[in-house]
Amino acid sequence: KAGVTQTPRYLIKTRGQQVTLSCSPISGHRSVSWYQQTPGQGLQFLFEYFSETQRNKGNFPGRFSGRQFSNSRSEMNVSTLELGDSALYLCASSLEGTGYGYTFGSGTRLTVV
Amino acid sequence: AQRVTQPEKLLSVFKGAPVELKCNYSYSGSPELFWYVQYSRQRLQLLLRHISRESIKGFTADLNKGETSFHLKKPFAQEEDSAMYYCALSGLGNNDMRFGAGTRLTVKP
Numbered sequence: 001k002a003g004v005t006q007t008p009r010y011l012i013k014t015r016g017q018q019v020t021l022s023c024s025p026i027s028g029h030r031s032v033s034w035y036q037q038t039p040g041q042g043l044q045f046l047f048e049y050f051s052e053t054q055r056n057k058g059n060f061p062g063r064f065s066g067r068q069f070s071n072s073r074s075e076m077n078v079s080t081l082e083l084g085d086s087a088l089y090l091c092a093s094s095l096e097g098t099g100y101g102y103t104f105g106s107g108t109r110l111t112v113v
Numbered sequence: 114a115q116r117v118t119q120p121e122k123l124l125s126v127f128k129g130a131p132v133e134l135k136c137n138y139s140y141s142g143s144p145e146l147f148w149y150v151q152y153s154r155q156r157l158q159l160l161l162r163h164i165s166r167e168s169i170k171g172f173t174a175d176l177n178k179g180e181t182s183f184h185l186k187k188p189f190a191q192e193e194d195s196a197m198y199y200c201a202l203s204g205l206g207n208n209d210m211r212f213g214a215g216t217r218l219t220v221k222p
Contacts, residue, residue, distance in 0.1 A: 107156075
């Protein structure tokens with residue numbers, strides 16, 4: 001069974017640009033969550049999607065958005081990048097939600113210069 | 114609002130010694146609590162869930178609603194237990210999981 005796949009693994013972007021990150025969940029998993037991980041703030045919840053609907057959203061500005069497709073794959077987008085957006089972005093999937101725990105991807109390392 | 118506190122950033126014990134990683138939470142509803150672990154150069158992975166009351170790799174954790182704690186314990190630490198440990202909280206049915214800051218456990222030979 002393939003795990004959670006995140007692409008790309010690494011990205012370097014310039015301030016002001018936008019970026020799209022992709023996440024393919026485990027087959028059969030319908031819930032996908034995104035987290036931002038930084039040394040200073042730890043793991044911060046961005047949003048959670050289930051069956052193409054955003055069910056929960058963390059405390060991030062509107063520049064951070066996401067979506068989920070009918071095959072449960074998810075993308076997150078960050079517009080007008082700032083230096084402070086440099087982080088490891090983690091995607092996690094589960095069958096229905098948090099109850100059974102998450103399976104995490106290896107993340108996308110975004111560097112904004 | 115839900116909050117998870119792991120008071121120790123670093124914890125160091127000798128092999129064979131007991132270990133306890135502390136986790137306290139704040140949540141007004143019914144919580145679901147988890148421990149996740151990240152070994153060096155590996156993905157973050159689920160260690161255990163309070164609802165299943167299981168023991169994984171010798172680790173156990175008991176939910177204490179009175180003290181709002183979910184401490185992770187192991188009676189005899191092994192060197193391979195060295196890792197970053199995260200406590201996480203979700204409200205029952207709300208699918209919004211929040212993580213603590215993590216505790217880095219080092220088990221010395």
